[in-house]
Amino acid sequence: MTYCVAMLLDTGLVFLSDSRTSAGVDQISTFRKTTVFQNPGERVIVLQSAGNLAITxxxxxxxxxxxxxxxxxxxxxxxxxxxxxxxxxGDALREIHRRDATVLKEFGVEFNASLIVGGQIRGEAPRLFCLYAAGNFIEATADTTYFQIGESKYGKPILDRVIRRSSSLTEGVKCALVSMDSTIRSNLAVGLPLDLVIVRRDGYSVARHIGIDTDNEYFHDLRSLWSEALREAFAHLPEPDWLRQALG
Amino acid sequence: MTYCVAMLLDTGLVFLSDSRTSAGVDQISTFRKTTVFQNPGERVIVLQSAGNLAITxxxxxxxxxxxxxxxxxxxxxxxxxxxxxxxxxGDALREIHRRDATVLKEFGVEFNASLIVGGQIRGEAPRLFCLYAAGNFIEATADTTYFQIGESKYGKPILDRVIRRSSSLTEGVKCALVSMDSTIRSNLAVGLPLDLVIVRRDGYSVARHIGIDTDNEYFHDLRSLWSEALREAFAHLPEPDWLRQALG
Incomplete structure (x- = not known):
């Protein structure tokens, strides 16, 4: 399993992916899911992938x-x-599909792959696309702030609550990390190290690409601070009157 | 889609379910997913169901x-x-499977159903079970505080963070409602009204069974308070030094 999230904000793009690949719980490996293609000063394109690793x-x-x-x-x-x-x-996905899909089917393996492609080419605004296994795709519009691929559900609620187009890159990074934390806690097949790529609008290059591993102090602190903050926020929620009456 | 969650706490059980059933987005109906069987003073058994409505x-x-x-x-x-x-x-599920599974398969419909059964019978401690479509089941042990069926992922992170066996029934109710809120926000096919059932340990009856609809002030307030608290907690998370350096 994999979890990738990419955000398109007013001031640039944030990409975060985990690197755990599993073919069953006893065959866990580390593979990067993020690849950067850039010609600094002219273009930067970031590719994230989820699904069958042989395909992606x-x-x-x-x-x-x-x-x-x-x-x-x-x-x-x-x-x-x-x-x-x-x-x-998308064409590359279709090329693999033509080559592999029939054989995979014979082995009962679904042709399962999805991609996120985002970045900026000089002359255009930053753009973000999400590709399905069939090679077709959708683009983020003014109402879309993020795409997720892979194990997306656990980490979605916080994105919906916090991220807007006007969020800063820093907020984007923090929220992506919190979203990843929720996913890692709930699905063993999503795990460190993480790949974080930040692209500033009109920078035409990667502003920062860092690997976040277990020794990353910031992520470690963020995880425990967030847990604590959540528990505290929860503790401060009011109790309903009807419940106090019912439970005496 | 449906979302049901049930908790087994030291002081009793909490059951919460939504009531939305959809066969496509243009065929949305309201059906209760929770049924109570009780002989007050002697036993109380609560049944929650998710999956194909005809089956459940x-x-x-x-x-x-x-x-x-x-x-x-x-x-x-x-x-x-x-x-x-x-x-x-489980036997009832198998009876329906014998009767319907073959025909459903002919129509390309999966035999999809899961149940939660919990409560207390005099002479036993409170117990909680989760049943699969095959009619087999697992029981909550000392390490298990809750079971979920249906659309379970969006609402799982908060349960993992907050609920322990030692949590109070009030905390259980609050957390179930927050978990439901996250699910409702992310999946249109999960919706109000909700069915909330509270069973106190050694009460051998339902302590409280309430329907929560759009006019329930407490749930309405809880949802906005929680959103606000999350956003505030998020805003207070520290920024990493390396990010400040990268983004100037």
Whole structure:
């Protein structure tokens, strides 16, 4: 299982992903789910992936091979728009589907993969896309502040409550980490280290890309502070009168 | 979709369920998912159900018909233990499975149902069981404080953080309502009115059974207070130094 979240804010983008991959509870490994493609000063594109690792790794490989073979047409470093970048990623997914889907089905394995593609190319505003296994995709609009892929439900309520387009990048990072914390607590198959990528609007490069592991003091503190704050907030909720009457 | 949560605490049990049933977004109805069987002073058994409504209603009907036909063997009002009660509910599920599963499969409908059975029979401690579609079940042990069925993920993090066996019934009720709030916000197919049932240890009857609808002031206030408290707690989380440096 994987959990990835990406936010499109007024001042830039925040990407956070875990790195745990499991094929059953006794086969847990660490694989990065985030890949950065950039030509600093001109473009930055971040790719996150969830689902069958063989599929998503193949997608990333195809997109990377494309960079080295200019004859093959546009690549993530030459395409004219983020929309075009999302199409290229979708095409890569479809290429794997054509190659693998039938065999996977014979083995009872679902063709399960989803991607997030976001960033900014000079001449455009920052954009964010979410791709389905079929290679089709949706784009974040003015009403959409984030996309999630993988194990998305545990970490969704806090995003809905806190994040707006006008949230700062710092708020975005904090909220993504809290959302990830809720997910890690509830699903053993989502785990550290985390990959955090921050892209500032009109920066055309990664402002910060850090790996967050168990020795990251800030994340460690954030987790316990948040737990404490939640419990305290909970303790301060009022009790209903009808309950006091019923329970004496 | 449905969301039901039941807690087994030192001082009793708390059951909360929504009442929305959907067969597609244009066919939304209200059906209670909670049924109480009690012989006050001697036993109280609460049944919650999630999944295909035709299946779970049939289970409830079978269990209720059983009460009226003493020749048919033990019923929920005569069985010797809660374990026996869970078995009776499991048997009812299997009876529907024998009757309906093949036909449902022909129509491409999964045999999808899960139940929670909990309460107390004189001579036993309070007990809580969670039943799967196959009619098999697990029981809450000293380490288990709650079971969820239906749309369980959105509302799980707060339960994990707050509820212990030693939590009071009031804390249980508050936490169940907060957990339900997170679920309702994230899944349109979970909605009011809610069914809340409180059973006190050694009370052998329902201490309180209330329906919570949009006009319930307490739940309304709880929802906005909780949102506010979460946002405030979030705003007070510290910012990491490395982030301040990165974002200037």
């Amino acid at each position: 790794q193949a997608v990333t490989s195809i997109l990377q091979e494309r960079l080295a073979s200019p004859d093959a047409g546009a690549s993530l470093l030459t395409c004219a728009s983020l929309f075009e970048a999302a199409r290229l990623a | 209603q049939a289970v409830t009907s079978i269990l209720q018909e059983r009460l009226a036909s003493p020749d048919a063997g033990a019923s929920l009002l005569t069985c010797a233990s809660l374990f026996e009660a869970a078995r009776l509910a």
